[in-house]
Amino acid sequence: MIQEIVEIAVVTEASWGIGAALAMALARKGVVVAGLARELFLPEHDRILPVAVDVRDAADVTRAFDEIRTTVGTPTILINNSETYPDRDILDETPESFMDTVRTNLGGAFNCCHAVLPHMVAAGRGRIINVVTFADVRPMPLAAGYAVSKGALRILTRALVADLGDRFPEIVVNDWVPGTHQPRKGIPDGVDPRIAAEWGARLALIRSPEINGLVFLRDQEHRPPRTLKGRVKDRFLGQRRAQVRLG
């Protein structure tokens, strides 16, 4: 009676970097992947279907997801990885340039959520991962649009959990910080995307409602720092929980 569920993933900005590596890692695990990109690209695996779309354009996203559903099936996993990092001084930002960054980094993710959610709700299950950074915690110079929109994306994750978590516990949503630092310059400790993608693919295949809403950093659950007193209290009140690891 128990049916084998075929996972169908959508990865945005799958033509290069961590997106391409994620698509590849998932395809190797037997997942059918629709790789979204601004322009068609040559996939590295025959389970990856390239789809050209501008995620800023809601109508174009609707069309792309219709195409995905008719060609490979209804997506069960969505990885919102599309982002732009313009490196622009706030004095040089125009209302148009600022909002364009928001349209990609936040709007693109929401457009894709909007396209998959009705089907995930109908199935009662689904997986959404928003690829984020901690850029919002302490914005760097030249990162206004980026930090604001990526920070808002983290709020979108929490808002999705607030609206859906109790009703559809098997629609599991997470933030993931891959640690690859691909779009940024001058940060020396970026992880090789192929390694990070392996963690991300594992995270995408965890279905447990218990991890709903958790933030993952590289290969493990990221928790806000606890004070010593807090840690003692957690232990005493029996509120300690093992950290979830992907490695």
Next chain:
Amino acid sequence: MMAGSDAASGLVTVAEAKARHWDVIVIGTGIGGGFAGRRLAELGLSVLFVEKGPVGHRSEGQFLSDELEDYIARQSRGFWPTKIETRIDGGRIDRFYGPLGSGVGGSSVFYAAAAERPERHDLESSDDLPHPSGGWPVGYDDFQPYYDHAARLLSVRGDADPLSKLAAPSLAPPPLTPAEAALFEDLRRAGLHPYRAHEALRRVPGCTDCLGRKCPHPCKMDGRSAGVEPALETGKAALLADCTVEELLEAGGRIAALRVRAEGQGHELRADIIVLAAGALHSPGLLLRSQGTHAAGCGNSSGWVGRGLMFHLNEMVAVWPRRGSPAVGATRSISFRDLYVQGGQRLGLVQSMGVGADSGRIAAHLKGIIARSALRRLPGIGKAATVVARAGAAVFGQATVFVGILEDLADPENRVRPHPDDPEVPQIDYRIPDELRVRRSLFRRSFRRRLGKHRMLFLTFSPTLNFGHPCGTLRFGRDPATSVLDPDCKAHDLDNLYVADASFMPSSMGVNPSLTIAANALRVADGIAGRLKRDTRLAG
């Protein structure tokens, strides 16, 4: 993303509902409305369900929450959107979220699937146990075929109770786990007669015991899955959701129309017969608010509308396994009726609750007790409760929580009215009768004697009303002076108004009400169908 009007699914808009003539409109889609509507549709009548709440999504699995505050968020989850207001023993007025649903399936989509059958003495007087109401106007033998029918529709499974000699459900329960079997043996050694609780779960693959939450599978049998959905499948029934009935418009001794609010506007709906099934807290409210013809409310010549309100008293007790026995923790599989009647007094059924007494559960419960007591002002008392509970759990291991359902008896002063400022808020005035306190002490003494005081802990200290089991507010009877409904559950005062929810019960019985509500709804539906057939024959 929201389900809309769709002929194939049976959903209709208010415009479509107005444009058609209906044999019957059913107000409310809980277990009573759902079962009445299903039966009526299966008998070939055209039925419109009118539901205040939303259709929702079939894959939802939320637990009923008493913490979520936002009106719209509550409504979209199928929770009753407002708080209820209570005044107990004339004390302070409390407002809190009751365990009430508002959506397709009503409160029943959140119930724990208990489908226990009452005993003969719950409905009738016997030589050694006179019935407090003198007996229901319809006897046990007349209810029997409807209980059988309701049990079939609810896929009830379980074992025969060795004490009451009631027939076993036709479906066998799932096998016991070794720990549950050990607990059964343990209870037997204590001289009790446990049996497999009667539950309305189909146990399909993937069943996760949806107790207290919406079931995302066609598994838990409730007003939605065993009522509205099969009714819509007949093609004879339709569902108008997100539609509030505000008033019954009376003319010439019958309900001429319903004044409803849907899509932000007022409308009128009409049918030959109206079946009221908004639940025992809301059905009387609708009658009391319908004052177009009588200031005291529609169908209220007796003055009993909203009166005779009963709840069960929950007596919760944690029972720890015998030394060396495995811990069972949460299980819903055990009932026993050894305390059902003691010393000529009506007490009730005891069943395992489906929640474990792990430390978090006990702590939450202790905190709840503290929050209602004078201790609440002590700083740090909540944490102390947690620590006490944690220490308890460490010492005792996982306990199983049992709940005794103590029968409540009708008192005309215990009543529900719609709140004058907000008709969505039921205003409950309830005094715990002295005789109920006496029976409660007897219940607790019996628990202690039978379970052994060293392995059990009462989790209820003061009388705890089960707000999920309201009933009795439109009692049926033969005398129009002391009852609202006649034996067919038709209003004495009105020719075409019937009631199919828990309001009809003149006594609350010693078991969960669901099976009885379902059985009575089938009986009411048969009465309506028979009458319409007669009317048609006479007209033809």
